[in-house]
Amino acid sequence: MPELPEVETTRRGLAMRLEGRRIARIEARRADLRFPLPKDFAATIRGRRVEALDRRAKYILVRLEGGLVWLIHLGMSGRMVLRSGWPNDIGAHDHVIFATDEGWAVTFNDARRFGMMDLVPADRLEQHRLLACLGPEPLSDDFTPAVLQAALAGKRTPMKAALLDQTVVAGLGNIYVCEALFRAGISPRRLAGTVRPERLARLVPAIKKVLLEAVEAGGSSLRDYVQSDGELGYFQTRFRVYDREGQPCTACRRPVKRIVQSGRSTFYCGTCQK
Numbered sequence: 001m002p003e004l005p006e007v008e009t010t011r012r013g014l015a016m017r018l019e020g021r022r023i024a025r026i027e028a029r030r031a032d033l034r035f036p037l038p039k040d041f042a043a044t045i046r047g048r049r050v051e052a053l054d055r056r057a058k059y060i061l062v063r064l065e066g067g068l069v070w071l072i073h074l075g076m077s078g079r080m081v082l083r084s085g086w087p088n089d090i091g092a093h094d095h096v097i098f099a100t101d102e103g104w105a106v107t108f109n110d111a112r113r114f115g116m117m118d119l120v121p122a123d124r125l126e127q128h129r130l131l132a133c134l135g136p137e138p139l140s141d142d143f144t145p146a147v148l149q150a151a152l153a154g155k156r157t158p159m160k161a162a163l164l165d166q167t168v169v170a171g172l173g174n175i176y177v178c179e180a181l182f183r184a185g186i187s188p189r190r191l192a193g194t195v196r197p198e199r200l201a202r203l204v205p206a207i208k209k210v211l212l213e214a215v216e217a218g219g220s221s222l223r224d225y226v227q228s229d230g231e232l233g234y235f236q237t238r239f240r241v242y243d244r245e246g247q248p249c250t251a252c253r254r255p256v257k258r259i260v261q262s263g264r265s266t267f268y269c270g271t272c273q274k
């Protein structure tokens with residue numbers, strides 16, 4: 001599943017070809033993704049200039065001229081493939097295809113169809129049903145230890161679940177929660193409301209650091225990718241605990257543990273994380 005760094009890398013890759021350009025051609029090859037596409041979806045976008053590409057949590061915000069935002073979520077399996085020229089090998093899972101006036105074409109491919117697209121007036125974006133409840137953006141200055149402490153106060157859920165709660169902090173997923181808790185030395189099983197402020201003061205910079213390192217890795221992948229047409233947003237990153245069950249902890253050499261929390265795998269070191 002694309003996590004925040006993959007979405008950010010996809011946003012940057014799209015921005016390189018879309019910003020300042022006009023959407024000259026767009027085809028929606030079905031009427032729905034996870035949700036129905038808005039009425040007159042393709043006709044509303046066609047001909048508009050792309051002013052900027054932003055991101056909120058794992059949503060890509062394509063800001064179109066005329067005060068309209070094209071909201072995109074990649075879901076579980078969505079990917080954007082960029083190539084020069086309209087594709088002539090359109091597959092069953094290529095649901096939305098569009099091209100700029102310069103001739104760059106983007107294919108949104110989503111085999112599982114948990115992705116979504118919507119059109120929202122820019123002045124109503126923050127009230128959109130999917131964005132209204134989101135907590136602070138983890139890489140923004142709004143996300144501080146004091147803000148996290150207030151959000152976790154009294155919470156009887158484990159830290160792992162609390163950090164996956166999008167109202168606490170927006171856009172964090174399974175991988176980067178595991179990695180950040182490891183770097184901060186906090187057990188994923190510890191009840192959120194019981195973590196002391198000085199430990200949250202280590203956790204907030206750890207979250208920003210794991211995300212930024214991955215965003216940088218994504219940025220390097222984009223530089224390679226610019227040479228050739230292809231798929232945006234996927235790149236190699238090395239994890240310290242994620243998906244390393246039984247392998248030695250990078251700090252104490254004891255085996256990394258895996259447990260299941262809220263139906264999802266948690267990886268952690270029972271010695272380094274308390």
Ligand code: ZN
Pocket residue numbers: 249250251252253254269270271272273
């Ligand atoms: Zn360890």
